[in-house]
Amino acid sequence: MHELFSFFIRWSKWFVFVFFVALSCALLFSGNPYQHHVYLTSANSVASGIYNMRNSVASYFDLREINEDLNLRNAALESEVLALREQIREADARIQSDTMHLPGVLAQYNFVVAHVISNSIARAHNYITINKGSDDGIAPEMGVIDRNGVVGIVNVTGPHSARIISLLNPHFKLSCKIKGSEHFGSLVWDGNDPTVALLEELPRHTVFAPGDTIVTSGYSAVFPEGIPVGYVMEDQRRHDENFFTLRVRLSTDFTTLSNVQVVVDSLRAEHIALQAYDTDKQ
Amino acid sequence: MPVISFILKALVIILAQVVIFNNIVLLNVAVPFVFIYIIMAMPVTWSTNVSVAAGFLIGLAIDICSDTPGVNALACTVLAFARKPIFHLYVQRDEDLTGLPPSVRTLGVPVFMKYALTMTLAYCMMVFTIDAFAIFSFWRMLSQIVCSTAFTFVIIYALDAIFSSKRK
Numbered sequence: 001m002h003e004l005f006s007f008f009i010r011w012s013k014w015f016v017f018v019f020f021v022a023l024s025c026a027l028l029f030s031g032n033p034y035q036h037h038v039y040l041t042s043a044n045s046v047a048s049g050i051y052n053m054r055n056s057v058a059s060y061f062d063l064r065e066i067n068e069d070l071n072l073r074n075a076a077l078e079s080e081v082l083a084l085r086e087q088i089r090e091a092d093a094r095i096q097s098d099t100m101h102l103p104g105v106l107a108q109y110n111f112v113v114a115h116v117i118s119n120s121i122a123r124a125h126n127y128i129t130i131n132k133g134s135d136d137g138i139a140p141e142m143g144v145i146d147r148n149g150v151v152g153i154v155n156v157t158g159p160h161s162a163r164i165i166s167l168l169n170p171h172f173k174l175s176c177k178i179k180g181s182e183h184f185g186s187l188v189w190d191g192n193d194p195t196v197a198l199l200e201e202l203p204r205h206t207v208f209a210p211g212d213t214i215v216t217s218g219y220s221a222v223f224p225e226g227i228p229v230g231y232v233m234e235d236q237r238r239h240d241e242n243f244f245t246l247r248v249r250l251s252t253d254f255t256t257l258s259n260v261q262v263v264v265d266s267l268r269a270e271h272i273a274l275q276a277y278d279t280d281k282q
Numbered sequence: 283m284p285v286i287s288f289i290l291k292a293l294v295i296i297l298a299q300v301v302i303f304n305n306i307v308l309l310n311v312a313v314p315f316v317f318i319y320i321i322m323a324m325p326v327t328w329s330t331n332v333s334v335a336a337g338f339l340i341g342l343a344i345d346i347c348s349d350t351p352g353v354n355a356l357a358c359t360v361l362a363f364a365r366k367p368i369f370h371l372y373v374q375r376d377e378d379l380t381g382l383p384p385s386v387r388t389l390g391v392p393v394f395m396k397y398a399l400t401m402t403l404a405y406c407m408m409v410f411t412i413d414a415f416a417i418f419s420f421w422r423m424l425s426q427i428v429c430s431t432a433f434t435f436v437i438i439y440a441l442d443a444i445f446s447s448k449r450k
Binding site: 023192 | 360363
């Protein structure tokens, strides 16, 4: 018995070392980020509190660029409003004889505005933390966009904060299409440059030119159709058997991310119920 | 008392890492891992059990705040375990320095520089090798290791000047 104890004491540093290495490896290889407990992510109350304090100072730094962007966006929306008003006037004339109802594409979506309180771009798997959580109606697997385009998808939520899987994360694949065509592919980040991602699995016969806009396809029900994602870069096709892979310059600037909008789909419950119905049948 | 001041110092450095240094990336490759200074500055007389446990907790705190589950915890655990052998590469066992926290003041400039550089290089190699399991690109990994080691080393050297002069 005595020898057993002295054996353990003599080799204790190896036991302690192996124990902590095993614990770290368990964390490291736990795989799916959806299974992480909220306490082990930056959405926990201590970490999000620290990030909130930091953000209350740092959010002033980018205001000039944000203001410029907003002005541009405002101008674009202004002209769109004028164009739409014109269309409504024309439609009104026709609608006299026809009691047609025109639902907007975005009518089923609401947007929750949130501030980014932590963000990374240099790691292999990047995540973003925002200051809104389940108390504000945010749930996992909701899409997140900002004024320029797609940002990511909600992953873990705390009551007042949520973690987002950034577009700059190989765990996140986004169904996209080239604006004006119906061919769609899957957008994924290759881990090198935070301004560039790859659009994969695009059918070979797709017609495109450098500078074409890439938008969300709307097939996943996470993002509405037509949210901008990026632009086709110089014509660099990599030939696969039947598919193209394009390099896409992302329209969202992940280095200065500050205000984002979470897409809340009012028909989400219905979609989920439908999908569950389908799987039950099979 | 030294334990309490050590914990306070550790908290300050972790907070600085999370709030400031995590946001700094030079040339898209150089990342400062300033918090490994806490592991470097543990007195060498501490038993390996204590320093490995402390290393794990430091890594875990950083992991939680920066959403890198396990990466820093694993690297910090290994670094804390390897700390004593690395220290004795440059300092003989019979020299009477071992009770003090390693710093420029206790070791002198050349020895501390060698010690800090070895520790930083070891850490950067571990972290970016773990990262490479997700996305492997050899030249990117190599430039990340070299640039981050240099950047981290410079900041840690400056940090050491701040922390060890305060206690004079």
